[in-house]
Amino acid sequence: MESHPGELSIEHSQRPSMRLIWRTLEQIGLIFSGSVVAALGYSLFQIPFNLAAGGISGISIFIGYFTGWPEGTILFILNLPLMVLGFFHLGRWRFVAYTLLSVFVFSAATDLFGIFLPQILGAPTVTEDKLLAAVYAAIVTGIGYGLVYRASANPGGTAILSRIIQKYTGIPLGQIYLYTDGAIVLLAGTLFGWEISLLALLTLFLGGLASDYMLEGPSTVRAVTIVTDHPDVLAGALMKGLNRGVSRWNVTGSYTGCTRTMLLCTVVRSQVEELKYIVAETDPTAFVVIGNAHQALGSQFLPLKRR
Numbered sequence: 001m002e003s004h005p006g007e008l009s010i011e012h013s014q015r016p017s018m019r020l021i022w023r024t025l026e027q028i029g030l031i032f033s034g035s036v037v038a039a040l041g042y043s044l045f046q047i048p049f050n051l052a053a054g055g056i057s058g059i060s061i062f063i064g065y066f067t068g069w070p071e072g073t074i075l076f077i078l079n080l081p082l083m084v085l086g087f088f089h090l091g092r093w094r095f096v097a098y099t100l101l102s103v104f105v106f107s108a109a110t111d112l113f114g115i116f117l118p119q120i121l122g123a124p125t126v127t128e129d130k131l132l133a134a135v136y137a138a139i140v141t142g143i144g145y146g147l148v149y150r151a152s153a154n155p156g157g158t159a160i161l162s163r164i165i166q167k168y169t170g171i172p173l174g175q176i177y178l179y180t181d182g183a184i185v186l187l188a189g190t191l192f193g194w195e196i197s198l199l200a201l202l203t204l205f206l207g208g209l210a211s212d213y214m215l216e217g218p219s220t221v222r223a224v225t226i227v228t229d230h231p232d233v234l235a236g237a238l239m240k241g242l243n244r245g246v247s248r249w250n251v252t253g254s255y256t257g258c259t260r261t262m263l264l265c266t267v268v269r270s271q272v273e274e275l276k277y278i279v280a281e282t283d284p285t286a287f288v289v290i291g292n293a294h295q296a297l298g299s300q301f302l303p304l305k306r307r
Contacts, residue, residue: 028101030151035102038144038155039072039109043117045137046203047071047110048125050196052188053137053203054181056082056157062191072110075157079103082160089164098153099160106155134199138206145207146214221296222272224265226279227251227287231261237282238263242271245299266296 042057050065052058060074083103087096118124127133148155154163162176181204189197228234235246247264267275272290279286 027098027151027153030147031098031102031153032105034144034147034149034151035105035155036109036144037147038141039106039113041137041140041142041144042071042106043110043113044125045127045133045140047114049130049133049199050188050192051134051137051200051203052184052192052196053200053207054158054177054184058181058184058188058200062187065191070111070114072107072112072114075110076103076107079107079156079160082156082158085164086154086160089167090160095154098151099156102148102153103156130195130199131202134203135206138203139210141203142207142210143214146211149211149215216294220269221293222267222269223291223293223296224267224272224275225289225291226263226265227260228263228283229260229285230283231263234279234282234286235263237278238265238275241278242267242275244271266293 045051046053046057047061047064050061052061056075056078057071059078060071063069063074064071079099083096083099086099087093125133127136145155154160158177158180162180165171165176185197185200185204188200226234231248235248238244238246242265244265244267248261250259251262252259265275276288279288
């Protein structure tokens, strides 16, 4: 049966809309689940030990400690003016919608966990060891925030203020986080003791690693560049021995002025030793650089997905 051009154009125009809907639903699911997981780590390991590891969550621990107010509610109230700033300077309605969802779910889950977890566990937390609490606070909250970041969303807090400062001053985000989170950790040391401050620093550092791991995954691929005088033979040996594609281009050494060929080959981590063996057997005079790559998409690796 023949299709009318109008029907084809309507079907074609609906596809991007469906992809957008599914992508939006996926983002909402990641934000919700990530915020709940982060709130679990915050409620179970940070609040009971006053581990104020930077950010608005750390300030909420200070205020909650001295006032007795629920930390989740404090965190939500403190985030409201920051979200207004983010609306005008970072992304308007889309930014506010995703950030508000993340902050609301995190705050509500924090207060609910604070009420029900002690009743279920019979204690405010599952361990009395402060070091274990610091490590697991970092892992659990880091995983949660990593899920939120995977949704291209923002968990709120000082991350909003830091992005605004970076936007208008050009100061690197890492440096801004160092100043803001460092000040909060130092304040924790003066209020709760320097041992707590040191543990909060550990939580802050490990939490960043856990977020990065959750966001980008393990570095399982290696990008290898090889400078060689025998590109045909070496490229053939690599393709045959590793079953991987090889790209090439001519390069000129600044010191020698000689033109050689550079090969680029991407392999999985388990193939690195085999690659080095092949290069050593084929061209012992080659120059090899092996670098970490977080992901390889397309060709023989993970497929590129358009959502």
